[in-house]
Amino acid sequence: EAQVTQNPRYLITVTGKKLTVTCSQNMNHEYMSWYRQDPGLGLRQIYYSMNVEVTDKGDVPEGYKVSRKEKRNFPLILESPSPNQTSLYFCASSLSARAYYGYTFGSGTRLTVV
Amino acid sequence: GDSVTQMEGPVTLSEEAFLTINCTYTATGYPSLFWYVQYPGEGLQLLLKATKADDKGSNKGFEATYRKETTSFHLEKGSVQVSDSAVYFCALSGEGGGADGLTFGKGTHLIIQP
Numbered sequence: 625e626a627q628v629t630q631n632p633r634y635l636i637t638v639t640g641k642k643l644t645v646t647c648s649q650n651m652n653h654e655y656m657s658w659y660r661q662d663p664g665l666g667l668r669q670i671y672y673s674m675n676v677e678v679t680d681k682g683d684v685p686e687g688y689k690v691s692r693k694e695k696r697n698f699p700l701i702l703e704s705p706s707p708n709q710t711s712l713y714f715c716a717s718s719l720s721a722r723a724y725y726g727y728t729f730g731s732g733t734r735l736t737v738v
Numbered sequence: 739g740d741s742v743t744q745m746e747g748p749v750t751l752s753e754e755a756f757l758t759i760n761c762t763y764t765a766t767g768y769p770s771l772f773w774y775v776q777y778p779g780e781g782l783q784l785l786l787k788a789t790k791a792d793d794k795g796s797n798k799g800f801e802a803t804y805r806k807e808t809t810s811f812h813l814e815k816g817s818v819q820v821s822d823s824a825v826y827f828c829a830l831s832g833e834g835g836g837a838d839g840l841t842f843g844k845g846t847h848l849i850i851q852p
Contacts (some may be wrong), residue, residue, distance in 0.1 A: 628781075658841050666827065666844035667782075679751075682839060713782055727840065729781035 626651045630715050630730035635706055637737055645700045645733050647715035650716070655718040656698040657682070657727070658690065660711040673698055705737045740765040744828045745842035751818055753850055761802075761828035761845050769830040771804050771811040772796075772840065776825040780840040785813075785826070823850045 628649045637643055649656065657672040659682075669682030673692040687709055689701040697715075703710060712734050715728040742743035744761045748782040751757060763769065770775060775780040802813045810845045845852030 659839075664844060667840075667842040669839045672839050672842075716782075724783045726787065730781070731779075731781045 628730040647698045649717040653717035659714045740841045742843035747847035750849045757815040772829040774827040
């Protein structure tokens, strides 16, 4: 089944403790992206990647890192999480950067930083 | 920059009612337009799309027409069901190819009562 898999689904952590949210897709998609979803703000892009070793900042990149060493994986790294990063995170992938092909979204990771 | 404005919810309707969720956008040129749906506890799914002016996207009884003259992409359904209860997002991808991803509206929470 074609899908984007995120792990974990739920995570509670403490301020300052480094964490990684994994994202993997099995569709050989070139384009991958991370979004955060917050009440009243909708979805905002954090980082995106157009291909292996090519990443770029989205609208809200502060406090996050990403890497794209393999085509299928696009982990999101929070080096020193803070409470304002409590949010619902989604990974998405697409055949190419042209969004009209449609994005496939993962099921989400609900992160709470205390 | 690009932006999407959609009516804020929650929108509460009775089963079999007619649904309209308004969406207007600001973008240069001819963006591609999308409606995504998010069911409780799940990621976003592409509902329908339109890539040029006057195109009509349709799926699962939902329709939306790309109106360049009014910069709108309103979502409609003739007879809603309880199973349509979800959050609906209008989104656009810029004319340049969308390398920096989709721009989303804030989402409209739709509640259908039996």
